[in-house]
Amino acid sequence: MVAPRRSAATLQAMATTCQRCGTRPATIHVTEVALQGGHAEAHLCNACCQEAGWTPLVPPPPVAELVASPADGEATTPDESADEPSCPNCGLQFSEYQQVNLFGCAHDYTRFAESADELIRRWHGALQHTGRRPGEDAPDAGEARRAELHTELAAAVSGERYEDAARLRDQLRQLDGGT
Amino acid sequence: MSDIAGLGSTPAPWLGSPGEHGGVVLSSRIRLARNLEGWHFPRKLPPARARTLVEKVAEAAARACPGRLVRVDRLETSERQLLVERQLVSRELAAAKRACGLWLGDDQRTALMIGEEDHLRLQLFGPGLQLEKLLADAVALDVRLARDLGWAFDDRLGYLTACHSNLGTGLRASVMLHLPALAETGELKAVLRALEKLHLAVRGRFGEGSEPQGHYYQVSNRRTLGQDEAGIVASVHAAALRVIEAERIARESMLANDAQRNRLEDKVWRAWAVLTSARVLSSEELVDHLAWLRVGLALGVLNTLSHRPTWATLDRIFVLCQPAHLQAAHPAATDSVWRDRLRAELTRTWLTADAGRN
Numbered sequence: 001m002v003a004p005r006r007s008a009a010t011l012q013a014m015a016t017t018c019q020r021c022g023t024r025p026a027t028i029h030v031t032e033v034a035l036q037g038g039h040a041e042a043h044l045c046n047a048c049c050q051e052a053g054w055t056p057l058v059p060p061p062p063v064a065e066l067v068a069s070p071a072d073g074e075a076t077t078p079d080e081s082a083d084e085p086s087c088p089n090c091g092l093q094f095s096e097y098q099q100v101n102l103f104g105c106a107h108d109y110t111r112f113a114e115s116a117d118e119l120i121r122r123w124h125g126a127l128q129h130t131g132r133r134p135g136e137d138a139p140d141a142g143e144a145r146r147a148e149l150h151t152e153l154a155a156a157v158s159g160e161r162y163e164d165a166a167r168l169r170d171q172l173r174q175l176d177g178g179t
Numbered sequence: 180m181s182d183i184a185g186l187g188s189t190p191a192p193w194l195g196s197p198g199e200h201g202g203v204v205l206s207s208r209i210r211l212a213r214n215l216e217g218w219h220f221p222r223k224l225p226p227a228r229a230r231t232l233v234e235k236v237a238e239a240a241a242r243a244c245p246g247r248l249v250r251v252d253r254l255e256t257s258e259r260q261l262l263v264e265r266q267l268v269s270r271e272l273a274a275a276k277r278a279c280g281l282w283l284g285d286d287q288r289t290a291l292m293i294g295e296e297d298h299l300r301l302q303l304f305g306p307g308l309q310l311e312k313l314l315a316d317a318v319a320l321d322v323r324l325a326r327d328l329g330w331a332f333d334d335r336l337g338y339l340t341a342c343h344s345n346l347g348t349g350l351r352a353s354v355m356l357h358l359p360a361l362a363e364t365g366e367l368k369a370v371l372r373a374l375e376k377l378h379l380a381v382r383g384r385f386g387e388g389s390e391p392q393g394h395y396y397q398v399s400n401r402r403t404l405g406q407d408e409a410g411i412v413a414s415v416h417a418a419a420l421r422v423i424e425a426e427r428i429a430r431e432s433m434l435a436n437d438a439q440r441n442r443l444e445d446k447v448w449r450a451w452a453v454l455t456s457a458r459v460l461s462s463e464e465l466v467d468h469l470a471w472l473r474v475g476l477a478l479g480v481l482n483t484l485s486h487r488p489t490w491a492t493l494d495r496i497f498v499l500c501q502p503a504h505l506q507a508a509h510p511a512a513t514d515s516v517w518r519d520r521l522r523a524e525l526t527r528t529w530l531t532a533d534a535g536r537n
Contacts, residue, residue: 017344017380017382017401019382019383024342024344025342025344047271089219090219090220090223091223092223100222101342101343101344102220102222102296102341102342103220103341103342103343104219104220104222104223105218105219105220105223106214106216106220106331106333106339109333109336109339116343119343120336120343120346120404123343123344123401123402124346124347124402124403124404124405125378125402125405126347126402126404126405126406127335127336127404127405128335128404128405129333129334129335129336129337129338129346129347129348129404129405130347130405130406130407131337131347131348131350131406131407131408132318132348132407132408133332134325134329134330134332134338135322135325136322137318137322147315147316147319151243151244151245151319151320151323152323154245154285155242155243155244155245158245158285
């Protein structure tokens with residue numbers, strides 16, 4: 001079977017997961033058209049598209065199509081818009097995020113709350129975290145505690161901290177119902 | 180090679196078991212994305228700050244998980260590639276120019292990526308389908324790390340991450356599946372479409388086209404916010420079970436149909452013939468043929484062999500015959516012609532070694 005050779009590529013905005021990294025939103029839809037007929041499709045994020053060496057025939061409108069600028073409905077780049085608001089903490093402008101899908105700091109979620117919330121709602125279908133908070137135990141607290149003690153024990157033995165190791169071993173016995 | 184010496188010649192110790200699902204599931208992975216409170220995300224970190232980040236996280240990791248730090252930015256290109264082939268680091272981390280690292284647990288099932296798009300990507304791997312166990316271990320490790328590292332967290336958005344697609348739990352639960360029968364019977368596309376509708380992401384392990392080589396697929400949750408960790412893991416686990424069942428039915432239907440059975444057996448035996456005879460083997464050819472040997476082993480097609488290969492041998496070939504692994508273990512194999520010859524020789528040798536044991 002002859003692998004299709006790319007003779008043309010069309011790009012358009014998509015709202016799915018990048019097939020290459022599997023994590024970032026796919027913002028570019030690539031169609032490979034074989035010279036012998038037939039075609040293959042790929043959905044990629046900006047970073048993976050560039051890494052794969054695909055050059056858009058037309059400038060990709062990645063996240064811009066999902067969140068239109070309230071001013072004129074078109075996305076702008078940092079170079080084009082010196083007046084565009086930026087984060088006072090990291091200097092990021094929202095149009096920069098639209099290009100790379102990476103915020104500069106946690107404060108950006110507050111600074112660009114309106115636009116960010118729209119992206120978050122579209123991607124997750126939710127705007128409220130319902131999972132663990134820092135420091136909270138695992139869903140199965142007993143199992144997690146046991147795993148934690150085992151790892152701490154291994155680290156203590158590895159570091160020749162034998163008093164700590166003895167204490168951890170006792171805690172494990174207690175957890176397992178021993179004395 | 181000092182930092183990662185040995186990885187090129189030995190597969191991860193946890194590999195080599197067929198698991199409880201007939202070889203359809205290769206492995207499970209849990210990943211938690213975390214960032215330090217008050218720090219810029221890695222993309223905006225000044226170089227000196229990025230170096231401090233690696234040191235700070237590594238110090239905390241040393242107390243939480245026995246292992247060692249690999250400074251990825253100081254590795255040769257082929258060494259970085261080896262870590263990618265082993266799926267310990269992402270392509271993004273391997274390509275990063277700023278200070279970044281990998282904390283590799285002594286058990287090789289714990290791998291912390293430091294300074295990728297988030298400050299920390301905590302990963303745990305295991306054979307077969309075991310997301311719940313891995314989640315429990317990952318959360319326990321997260322709790323230990325949080326004693327030294329304060330995480331960026333928001334009551335509404337959960338753990339704050341550089342990309343909005345990882346917010347909330349920061350949890351990605353993935354299962355690597357081998358689905359050759361669904362691909363052969365043409366049912367794979369419908370299965371993959373159904374997964375997408377359940378907000379699950381599916382991507383090929385090798386290649387980016389519509390038909391990845393060897394038909395290895397990674398299924399993971401797409402959404403990380405709005406559902407708790409146990410719910411996310413339960414939904415990926417349930418979806419994986421449904422896909423496993425569909426693959427099993429497709430395999431049985433192929434065996435029940437004379438023409439299809441003949442085609443399947445032919446593919447398995449051709450794979451066996453090539454891998455035990457070829458003098459030159461490309462990576463792509465090896466992945467394809469090994470995939471069919473896995474099917475042959477799972478369905479008993481190879482049972483007539485008095486010296487059939489073991490799962491451990493197939494995994495060993497699968498991992499160690501990747502280009503950067505070959506180069507690490509055999510420094511002379513610097514070009515693809517050498518590597519293709521070496522790959523063929525090692526594959527023949529290891530398959531024949533099984534014959535000697537049986």
